[in-house]
Structures are given as C-alpha cells and as structure tokens.
Amino acid sequence: MSGQSLLVPGKLSPSRAVPASIPRPEYVGKEGPTPYTGSEVQDAETIERMRIAGRIAARAMAEAASRIAPGVTTDELDRVAHEFLCDHGAYPSTLGYRGFPKSLCSSVNEVICHGIPDSTVLRDGDIVNLDVTAYIGGVHGDTNATYLCGEVDEESRLLVERTRESLNRAIKAVKPGRRINIIGRVIESYAKRFGYGVVRDFTGHGINSAFHSGLIVPHYDSPHHTTEIKPGMTFTIEPMLTLGSYEYDMWDDGWTVVTKDRKRTAQFEHTLVVTETGAEILTLP
Numbered sequence: 001m002s003g004q005s006l007l008v009p010g011k012l013s014p015s016r017a018v019p020a021s022i023p024r025p026e027y028v029g030k031e032g033p034t035p036y037t038g039s040e041v042q043d044a045e046t047i048e049r050m051r052i053a054g055r056i057a058a059r060a061m062a063e064a065a066s067r068i069a070p071g072v073t074t075d076e077l078d079r080v081a082h083e084f085l086c087d088h089g090a091y092p093s094t095l096g097y098r099g100f101p102k103s104l105c106s107s108v109n110e111v112i113c114h115g116i117p118d119s120t121v122l123r124d125g126d127i128v129n130l131d132v133t134a135y136i137g138g139v140h141g142d143t144n145a146t147y148l149c150g151e152v153d154e155e156s157r158l159l160v161e162r163t164r165e166s167l168n169r170a171i172k173a174v175k176p177g178r179r180i181n182i183i184g185r186v187i188e189s190y191a192k193r194f195g196y197g198v199v200r201d202f203t204g205h206g207i208n209s210a211f212h213s214g215l216i217v218p219h220y221d222s223p224h225h226t227t228e229i230k231p232g233m234t235f236t237i238e239p240m241l242t243l244g245s246y247e248y249d250m251w252d253d254g255w256t257v258v259t260k261d262r263k264r265t266a267q268f269e270h271t272l273v274v275t276e277t278g279a280e281i282l283t284l285p
Contacts, residue, residue, distance in 0.1 A: 004125055007110065010075075010119035010120040011118055013119075023159055027211070028096040028097075040206050042273070046139060056134040060085050062079040064081040073122070074106035074118060086135055093140050101246065102117045104128070111264075111265070112202065114255040123150075141207075145269070146268060156243075165279040169187070175229065176275075179227065180227040184218040196270075197242035198220045200219075203238075205269055215227065229274055231276050236272070236281055239267065245259060245261045251252050271283045
C-alpha cells in the first residue's frame with residue numbers, strides 16, 4: 001500500500017457564487033430538503049430532462065478530472081466543475097445541500113465520501129474521487145469516479161479498477177421484477193474475492209426532482225431492502241470499496257467520512273433509469 005501520510009483538513013475558501021439566472025433546488029438556503037412524496041417511477045419527459053442533467057454532470061466531472069495532477073488543490077478542481085456547471089445553465093446540487101459549502105465532493109485516499117474541497121494539495125500517488133451532481137430542468141443528475149494522481153501503487157490501482165468493475169456488474173444486474181438488494185448482492189460477492197470491505201452506511205439513492213428521494217440502494221447483500229425494481233425507476237448505484245474495514249470515522253466538519261483503519265477506499269457512481277429489459281446509464285458524457 002502507498003506510504004502517503006494521512007490527510008488533514010485544509011483551508012476552506014468562500015463558497016462560489018451561482019448566477020441569479022440559474023434556478024436553485026428548493027433546499028438552498030434551508031436546513032434541509034422538503035421530503036419527497038412522489039413516485040420512484042418517472043415519466044418519459046422527466047427522464048429526458050434527467051438525461052440532460054446527467055450528461056452535464058458527467059462532462060463537468062470529466063473537465064475537473066482533466067486537471068488532476070500533483071500540486072493541484074482540490075479547491076481548484078471544485079472551481080473547474082463549478083464554472084462548467086454554471087456555464088451550462090446548471091446549479092451544483094451539493095452547494096448548499098444541508099449546508100455543504102462546495103460544488104463537488106473531493107474524497108482523497110482514505111476518505112470514503114463527502115470530502116470538502118479545500119487547500120489540500122494533491123500528491124503523486126494519491127487517488128481522488130470526484131462526485132458531481134447537476135441540477136437543471138428541475139431534476140438532478142449524480143455521478144462520481146475515482147482517479148489516479150501521478151504514479152499510483154499497484155494495490156491502489158487495482159482497488160480503483162475493481163470498484164469500477166463492481167459498479168458495471170451491479171448495473172448489469174438491474175432488471176425489472178428483481179429486488180433492489182440484487183445490486184448489493186452482486187457488489188459484495190465480487191468485492192469478497194479480493195478481501196475488500198463494502199461500505200454499508202452510505203448508499204445509492206432514488207433521484208429525480210429530489211436529490212435523494214428516500215429510496216435506499218445498499219451496496220451489500222441486505223435481506224431488508226426488497227423494493228421491486230420497476231421500469232421508469234431512477235436511482236444511483238455508487239459502491240464504496242475499501243482495502244480494509246468498512247467502518248468509518250467522521251471529521252469535525254460533519255461531512256468528511258474516513259475509513260476507521262485509514263486504509264484507502266474507492267468509489268464509482270452512475271444515475272440510472274430502469275428500462276423494460278435492464279438499465280440505461282443517464283450520466284454518460
């Protein structure tokens with residue numbers, strides 16, 4: 001495993017401004033979102049708007065990822081994604097969500113998820129996850145991926161490759177009539193081959209006009225999550241695999257989640273819509 005020193009919080013810059021002409025999600029400026037009470041199954045018009053949101057999110061993430069290099073700060077990656085989203089008429093969904101101060105999540109090395117971009121400087125050998133969500137047309141598109149920074153050790157590189165593969169396998173398992181827990185069963189079965197931990201307390205989720213609809217998509221084999229998968233449902237799958245334990249600690253910022261044993265972790269995510277025969281990825285660039 002990489003001998004990199006553990007992360008410490010950096011200095012936070014002010015939140016970035018969004019042009020007044022760009023519509024905000026209803027939760028901006030509030031303590032939290034209004035609970036979603038609609039259906040998990042979306043109509044064709046909503047799904048088309050989600051394709052647009054998903055495509056913009058994917059392109060914003062790719063633009064930020066193209067700047068990943070030793071010496072670059074995570075705050076700079078946030079700036080790039082923020083400007084791309086705004087330039088394309090989209091609001092960065094994380095900005096102001098339950099008080100989150102930035103326009104993407106940047107989770108480096110032992111950070112499982114929800115890392116806050118700051119003055120942290122990326123180092124040769126780091127792995128960094130970028131999580132970007134776009135809000136446009138009244139709907140959200142949510143995606144993330146883990147990237148290599150410079151020359152990364154073999155153990156970390158394999159973790160990243162296999163986490164991506166776990167998402168691909170889970171997407172292929174989505175079929176109408178199956179239960180939602182098939183997703184976690186496939187992910188956990190694959191991860192166990194390599195002795196990886198599968199994070200349990202942070203999950204995929206329903207998404208549409210709501211950033212999080214209330215539908216939970218676990219990434220481990222859960223007998224308790226038996227919602228039937230139906231055509232038109234929209235949700236994310238976003239497995240988080242670890243080199244060690246799936247248990248975690250949280251920093252004092254109330255957001256940054258790190259592995260309890262401080263071993264590295266990787267994550268990949270797509271927003272999907274269930275079709276008559278499987279699933280369509282909505283977050284492709």
